[in-house]
Amino acid sequence: MDLLTASHSGYPRIGGSPDEQVLRHTIAQRERGEKTDADVRAAEDHLVLLALQDQEEADLGIVTDGLIRWNDPISYLAAKLEGVRFGGLHRYFDTNFYFRRPVVYGKLVRPRPLVLDELQWAAEKSVRPVKAVLTGPCTLARLLLHEGERRNLASLIFSYAEALSAEVADLAAAGACTIQIDEPCLVKYSSDLPLACEPLALIAARKGNTEVGLATYFGDTSPLYSKLQELPFDTLVFDFTYSQNLRQVIEAEGVPRRSDSGCSTDGTRNSKIKPS
Numbered sequence: 474m475d476l477l478t479a480s481h482s483g484y485p486r487i488g489g490s491p492d493e494q495v496l497r498h499t500i501a502q503r504e505r506g507e508k509t510d511a512d513v514r515a516a517e518d519h520l521v522l523l524a525l526q527d528q529e530e531a532d533l534g535i536v537t538d539g540l541i542r543w544n545d546p547i548s549y550l551a552a553k554l555e556g557v558r559f560g561g562l563h564r565y566f567d568t569n570f571y572f573r574r575p576v577v578y579g580k581l582v583r584p585r586p587l588v589l590d591e592l593q594w595a596a597e598k599s600v601r602p603v604k605a606v607l608t609g610p611c612t613l614a615r616l617l618l619h620e621g622e623r624r625n626l627a628s629l630i631f632s633y634a635e636a637l638s639a640e641v642a643d644l645a646a647a648g649a650c651t652i653q654i655d656e657p658c659l660v661k662y663s664s665d666l667p668l669a670c671e672p673l674a675l676i677a678a679r680k681g682n683t684e685v686g687l688a689t690y691f692g693d694t695s696p697l698y699s700k701l702q703e704l705p706f707d708t709l710v711f712d713f714t715y716s717q718n719l720r721q722v723i724e725a726e727g728v729p730r731r732s733d734s735g736c737s738t739d740g741t742r743n744s745k746i747k748p749s
Contacts, residue, residue, distance in 0.1 A: 477534045478535075479536070479604065480535065480604070481538055481710070483537075483543070483546075484527075484539025488543055490524060493520070495721065496541070499516040509531070521595055521598070524536075524538065525539075525601075525603075526574070529601055536602070537595075537604050538591060538595035539604060546612075547612075547613060549573065550587050551575035551613060554582060556582055557577055557578070558576050558578055559574065559576065560732035561574060563595070564614065566657065574616065575613075575616075575617050576620050577617060577632075581635070581636075582636075585637075586640075587607070588606075588607065589640065590642050599633070602650035604650065604652070605644050606655060607637055607652065607653070609633075609654045609673070609676075610629075610630045610672050610676070611636040611659055611672070612655065612656050612657055613631055614630045614633055615665065630668055630669065631675075631719065633672075634673070634676055637676050639655070639657075640680070640684075641676055650681055651708075652685045654673070654687050654688065655691050657689060657692070659689055659691040660690070660715075663696065667696065673687070673706075674704070677706055678705070680707075684708065685708075686706055686707060687709055688709075689701070689712065690712035692712075693716045693718075694712070695716050698709065702729055
């Protein structure tokens with residue numbers, strides 16, 4: 474059996490070595506007026522190269538750019554959309570990480586690509602296929618709202634899905650190997666799944682020949698396994714640390730045959746994203 478190993482998504486932006494401290498120091502220097510935005514971008518480039526090198530040395534078949542340029546999984550993407558401003562800090566699930574909560578004040582518009590440019594840059598530097606990662610519309614919409622507030626939730630999910638579907642189409646047209654849609658909120662708010670089906674299908678419909686996967690985590694996926702199999706994704710990515718019984722559920726219910734991966738372990742198929 475061939476085993477295709479891959480990075481899930483994010484990578485530490487700050488590490489223990491001096492090289493891995495460069496971005497933190499550069500951001501602090503920019504805040505003091507000693508460095509510029511261009512200096513920060515150069516530091517990000519440096520950290521992305523280190524992340525790619527580390528993953529390649531670990532012999533991973535599919536790598537990511539480490540999401541090094543993302544300050545968090547929510548505000549980074551939302552900030553690139555028109556119709557969004559930012560409120561106070563909010564805790565990201567049950568972690569010690571906080572993000573600036575987006576507030577929608579108008580129509581959500583994607584005036585430019587969200588991650589295409591940085592994926593093209595990473596693909597040019599990597600000898601392995603580079604996976605694109607996008608936070609999903611349900612998680613973006615849910616973390617914009619206060620817990621329990623369902624007013625406008627369905628329309629927000631659709632608005633985010635429209636922006637993300639355009640991004641998926643651009644990534645696919647550029648030759649992206651695989652795209653991962655992260656939806657941790659689908660586990661925490663499992664009652665949202667009926668609202669999610671059509672928006673997620675809208676995203677998957679724009680994938681062309683690119684493999685698109687759905688990733689859930691921060692909760693037990695076992696009760697949702699059958700329902701998630703009905704969604705039109707090529708792969709499903711599960712967190713077994715939160716789902717102690719998931720192995721037994723998979724063994725009992727089986728795994729439907731899906732399309733073959735668009736990535737090969739040696740990076741010979743769709744390994745580079747075309748330049749814009």
